[in-house]
Amino acid sequence: MRVTxxxxxxxxxxxxxxxxxxxxEVAAVDRDKRLVGTLRRGELPFHEPGLASLWxxxxxxxxxxxSPQHLNADILLIAVGTPGLPDGxxxxxxxxxxxxxxxxxxxDKADIVIAIKSTVPPGTTGRVQDLIDAELRQRGVTxxxxxxxxxxxxxxxxxLSDTLYPDRIVIGASESNAAVRLLELYAPIIRQQFSPPEGTPRPAGYTAAPVVQVRPVEAELTKYAANAFLATKLSFVNELANLAEELGADIEAVTAAIGHDPRxxxxxxxxxxxxxxxxxxKDARALLSTAADKGLHLSVVEAAVNANARQRQHLVERLEAALGTCRGATIGILGLSFKANTDDVSDSPALDVASLLLARGATVRCYDPMSEEKAQRERPDLAIQYQDSVDELSQGCDALMVMTDWAEFKELPWAKLANLMRGRTILDAKNILDRCLMEQAGFTYLGVGR
Ligand SMILES: NC(=O)c1ccc[n+]([C@@H]2O[C@H](COP(=O)([O-])OP(=O)(O)OC[C@H]3O[C@@H](n4cnc5c(N)ncnc54)[C@H](O)[C@@H]3O)[C@@H](O)[C@H]2O)c1
Structure with a gap:
């Protein structure tokens, strides 16, 4: 099919x-000239496993x-950004x-289906149809x-793996032509009739992608509901982890035990x-706004958002309790991206924690294998000292904090790093390190909910 x-x-x-x-046959459009220049040189503007070799x-x-030619395609996918406004x-x-x-x-006579991949408030697909129809009417085009x-x-x-082997494909169409065309577009994924690209293998046992066909408003709400649910689930676990710390319980043992319940x-x-x-x-706040517009208060989602902000604060308080004070301390942060295998620092807990530590009078150093440049661009206001290696980061630090679950952080020469430091505290905010090994290396180990 021809796709734009x-x-x-x-x-x-x-x-x-x-x-x-x-x-x-794919055509691509982005209004960002610099980005298009980068892509046309064969480069990618971000790190994402598996994409570079295909690109x-x-x-x-x-x-x-x-251009009009782009609209002679069978399908056009809108994948533009939908950032959060200050009011959510x-x-x-x-x-x-x-x-x-x-x-x-x-x-004239174009025959195309416009599918919205961007995350949008319920009702947007209908509004997009109205906007297109109004322009067509004004031009007298059929x-x-x-x-x-x-x-x-x-x-x-x-x-890439999620795109080729998705948990589900959700199609929200109000007329059958649009649904049929999207089903044809995704047929190779739905039936898994393609050779996996090198480095992105088909997961064992994965034979077909489930398709969920609903109305547009349901598809739009599904996306917000999924992200709000995930946010709520993690906030629940994090609050429970804080209680586990007080009780001397290990949250990992508790979540493993409750996770056996299929519900x-x-x-x-x-x-x-x-x-x-x-x-x-962004999506949780947008969902709250959508509900507020209808006179509803989604108190569970709101609590999840608030608990998340408190969790970052809680980490800093925990470290401060261990050190006595943050004022005058040098803290080394390992990892800036919001998770491993991406260089994305949007709403990064590490940058928030860095900001809180700086406000308490600490000197903050950071090391990330991939995201330092993006972090400097995202938060130019933060007086972070960016370091080129973990050795440099550790030199003279009072404490380290592991903020991203990069695989390389699991295998660091911890005893050597402990010797480079002034203090010996490590707060493993991703629970990726082994307490016994860290204590053997000379650290006072703190995890989350452990
Ligand atoms: N990033 C994710 O993990 C993810 C996952 C699922 C859904 N989403 C949603 O998908 C959408 C896109 O996300 P993203 O992370 O790719 O966004 P992004 O901000 O990285 O990219 C959007 C691109 O759209 C371009 N653009 C904006 N208006 C345009 C226009 N009129 N014509 C041409 N190009 C235009 C921008 O220049 C930008 O390069 C968002 O709604 C997001 O919420 C993102």
């Missing part, structure tokens, strides 16, 4: 690369503006802008343009520094 993807961020680019791998051999040549609402201006452009540029909601559930760090499940139950990243917080 609008928006070449993590979602649009991963989708475009995956669809080309499946054999579709080096791509035939996709992104451009900076949508999702900023859908890029989605609506793309819709207007589609209506202004569609050639194009057949249908719309659908097709929310994206990929996780950064395994975006609870073992996944996404890891206590830590609080959730972060570009989606969970």
């Amino acid at each position: 993807v609008v928006g070449m961020g993590r979602v649009g680019l991963t989708t475009a690369i995956a669809l080309e791998h499946l054999g579709h 080096r051999n791509t035939r996709i040549a992104p451009v900076t503006a949508l 609402r999702a900023d859908v201006s890029a989605v609506e802008g793309a819709a207007r452009e589609i209506g202004q540029l569609a050639p 194009a057949r343009i249908g719309t659908a909601s097709n929310p994206e559930f990929l996780r950064e760090g395994c975006a 609870i499940g073992p996944h996404y139950m890891k206590a830590g520094p609080g959730w972060g990243g570009p989606c969970l917080g």
Whole structure:
């Protein structure tokens, strides 16, 4: 099929690369000139496993503006950003802008389905249809343009794998033509009829992608509901972890035990520094705003958001209790990205913790194998000392904090690092280290909920 993807961020680019791998003819548009320049040089603007090698051999040549030719495709996917506004609402201006452009540029007799992959408030797909129809009417053009909601559930760090082997594909279409076309687009994924790209193998036992067909408003709400639920689950575990600390219990033992109950499940139950990243917080707040517009208060979701902010504070208080005071202390933070295998520092717990430590008078050093540049750009206001190696970071530190679960942090020469430090405290906010080994290396070990 001929597909146009609008928006070449993590979602649009991963989708475009995956669809080309499946054999579709893909065109790509992003209004960011610098980004398009980077992509046209064969480079990627971010780290995401498996994408670079496919992109080096791509035939996709992104451009900076949508043209009528892009609307002669079978499907156009809108994957533009929907950042949070200061009041929590999702900023859908890029989605609506793309819709207007589609209506202004569609050639007479165009026959295309517009699917919205961006995370948008319920009702947006209907509004996009109205905006397109209004532009077409004004121009007197008789194009057949249908719309659908097709929310994206990929996780950064395994975006390509999630795209090719998804938990489910949600299609929210109000008319059958749009649904049929999306089913055809994803048929190779649904039936798993493609050769896995090198480095992104098909998971053992994975034979087909489940498809959920609903109405647009249900597809849109599904995306928000999924992220709000995940946020709530983690906030619940983190609050329980704080209680476990007081009781002398190990949260990992407790979550393993409750996870055996199939109604609870073992996944996404890891206590830590609080959730972060570009989606969970933004989407939870957008859901709260959507509910508020309808006169409803989603108190559980609100509590999850508030508990998450407290969790970051709690970590700093825990460290301060161990050190006596943060004032004058030198703290080394290991990891800046919100999780491993991505260089994304959006809503990063590490940067928040750094900010809280600086406010308490600590000197803060940070090391991350991949995200230092992005962190400096995200928070230029923070007087963080960025270091090139873990050795440099540890030199003269009073305490270390592990804030990202990078695999390399599990295998560090801890005894040597302890000797470089002034103090010996380590707060393992991701619970990735072994207490006994850390104590043998000379550390006073603190985990989360342990
Ligand atoms: N990043 C994730 O992990 C993830 C996962 C699932 C869903 N989502 C959702 O998918 C959407 C995209 O996310 P992302 O992380 O890829 O966003 P992003 O901000 O990284 O990228 C969006 C891109 O769209 C471009 N753009 C904006 N308006 C445009 C227009 N009118 N025409 C052409 N290009 C335009 C921007 O220049 C930018 O490069 C968001 O709604 C997000 O919430 C993101």
